[in-house]
Amino acid sequence: MRKISYVLGSMLMVWGVNTFASQPTDINYSSKGSTALGTEYSTYTVRCSDGAKREITAWDKRKKWCVGTSNHCTNDQLKTAKEACGAK
Numbered sequence: 001m002r003k004i005s006y007v008l009g010s011m012l013m014v015w016g017v018n019t020f021a022s023q024p025t026d027i028n029y030s031s032k033g034s035t036a037l038g039t040e041y042s043t044y045t046v047r048c049s050d051g052a053k054r055e056i057t058a059w060d061k062r063k064k065w066c067v068g069t070s071n072h073c074t075n076d077q078l079k080t081a082k083e084a085c086g087a088k
Contacts, residue, residue, distance in 0.1 A: 022050040024081035030055070044077075048085035056080050 026047040034040045042058045057066045058077070065080035066073040074080050 021087040022048040022052065022085040023087050024078070024085050025049050027056075027077065027081055046081045046084050050085070052085070054081075054084040056084050 024046050028045050028047075030043040030045045032040065032042050039059070042062070044056050044058065046054045046056055048054060055068050056077070057069060058064070059066065059073070062077075064073050064075060065077050067080060067084045072083065074083070
């Protein structure tokens, strides 16, 4: 019985953390840039539900989206914006 309540408690904690994580509320184009090698990218500003502003970048004609200028990338703008705001 104790194991079951421990598992249920752990599941509720994980669910609670995801429920209260900041979510993206607005995504706006910010600027265009290029790397030293000439690769072009676009920068977008993400406004999060906690009031913070984060940046995501679009590469390869908006096929690849990254949190800031990191290598943490996906092929989906909204998923990347959620990760930038701290939501999973």
